[in-house]
Amino acid sequence: MEILTCNKLSKNFGRCTALDGVDLSLAGGKIVGLLGPNGSGKTTLIKLANGLLTPNSGSICICGETPDVNSHKLVSYLPERTSIPLWMTAQQLMDFYEDFYEDFHRDAAERMLEHLGISPKQRIKQMSKGTREKVQLIMVMSRKARLYLLDEPIGGVDPATRDYILSTIIGNYEPEATVLISTHLISDVEKILDEVVFIDKGRIVLQSTVDAIREERGMSVDALFREVFRC
Amino acid sequence: MKWQFRNDMPIYTQIVEQIKVAIVRGEYGSGERLPSVRDMATEAGVNPNTMQRAMAELEREGLVFSQRTSGRQVTENLxxxxxxxxxxxxxxxxxxxxxxxxxxxxxxxxxxxxxxxxxxxxxxxxxxxx
Structure with a gap:
């Protein structure tokens, strides 16, 4: 079954076109990279999928339904900016997630926090930027969702932490779920992706599997990206 | 196991090669049970579907076999x-x-x-x- 489908999806902000007739379909059980240069429409697409924006024309569906209050049950979303309340402790944040989401697995979250040496008593405010990003990702990945929307999950962290975050994603997503990761740090995420979607100026320019790109072109997704988006 | 991947060929074929080396060297001994696909994928830092595809290839070649109850094992055929x-x-x-x-x-x-x-x-x- 298709988890995410877009049909001639368009979104503009005033005169500026962010998405221009996007047709896209993502099946379950896949980790998909949403790759494109800055300003190509990645975050707009993710926000539309999460119901934070509404399309100007065309449609977007999550498991066959238009994104609304109910789809929040199916979608676990990591925004590009840290959005968790800074005054809370990690403990309170887990209480918060437990209250809001039936599918939140507290034991998984506690295990990951412990593994990273983050005390549940520490306030988010006292944490470094990287630690905040880790905590938020742990919350997002501790849900058993159908669709994970991760907007730049590895943007602000060091390479060792990137590896930890990526292995957290691989180790925790539901096998039937779809994970959509937007990023421009392609060489870092390439190994964990099934599929890639290249987006440029609001249009999908390529959708392919990573294996097919490597097999048919003898190059990495990173190299292909550099070729397609050469400035 | 130490995993290392090159950029110019599919990852699953590289996994197949590296597991073969591990089997030949006895790192995974004959008859030994392999970790779950997800655990191996996490260790190698790759997508579980990619690891699954590599395992399917190794099974096709007969170097590993799966049993419904006990997971996947290295062949006993020396x-x-x-x-x-x-x-x-x-x-x-x-x-x-x-x-x-x-x-x-x-x-x-x-x-x-x-x-x-x-x-x-x-x-x-x-x-x-x-």
């Missing part, structure tokens, strides 16, 4: 493991011979070099080559 060793050695040898050929070395010279290297004679690479 003959198959020996064959895998030989085919890997042959592959390395082919690329070695190609590289030597590109340097313009003939078979006799290559053999001399190998013998010298085997004895630990370095001679700054300056063996009896004309």
């Amino acid at each position: 003959e198959l493991i020996k064959e895998a060793k030989l085919s890997q050695a042959t592959k390395h040898l082919e690329s070695f011979m190609n590289a030597m050929g590109e340097l313009g070395l003939g078979q006799d010279e290559i053999i001399k070099l190998i013998m010298a290297a085997g004895k630990g004679e370095e001679n700054n690479g300056n063996t009896d080559l004309q």
Whole structure:
């Protein structure tokens, strides 16, 4: 079954076109990279999928339904900016997630926090930027969702932490779920992706599997990206 | 296991090769049970579907087999493991011979070099080559 489908999806902000007739379909059980240069429409697409924006024309569906209050049950979303309340402790944040989401697995979250040496008593405010990003990702990945929307999950962290975050994603997503990761740090995420979607100026320019790109072109997704988006 | 991936070929074929090496070296012994696909994927830092595809390929070649109840195991057929060793050695040898050929070395010279290297004679690479 298709988890995410877009049909001639368009979104503009005033005169500026962010998405221009996007047709896209993502099946379950896949980790998909949403790759494109800055300003190509990645975050707009993710926000539309999460119901934070509404399309100007065309449609977007999550498991066959238009994104609304109910789809929040199916979608676990990591925004590009840290959005968790800074005054809370990690403990309170887990209480918060437990209250809001039936599918939140507290034991998984506690295990990951412990593994990273983050005390549940520490306030988010006292944490470094990287630690905040880790905590938020742990919350997002501790849900058993159908669709994970991760907007730049590895943007602000060091390479060792990137590896930890990526292995957290691989180790925790539901096998039937779809994970959509937007990023421009392609060489870092390439190994964990099934599929890639290249987006440029609001249009999908390529959708392919990573294996097919490597097999048919003898190059990495990173190299292909550099070729397609050469400035 | 240490995993390392190159950029110019599919990841699953590289996983197949690396697991074969591990089996040949006995890191995964004959008959030994392999970790779950997800655990191996997490360890290698790759997508579980990619690891699954590699396992399917190894199963097709007979080097591993799966049992419904006890997961996946390395083959107990030592003959198959020996064959895998030989085919890997042959592959390395082919690329070695190609590289030597590109340097313009003939078979006799290559053999001399190998013998010298085997004895630990370095001679700054300056063996009896004309």
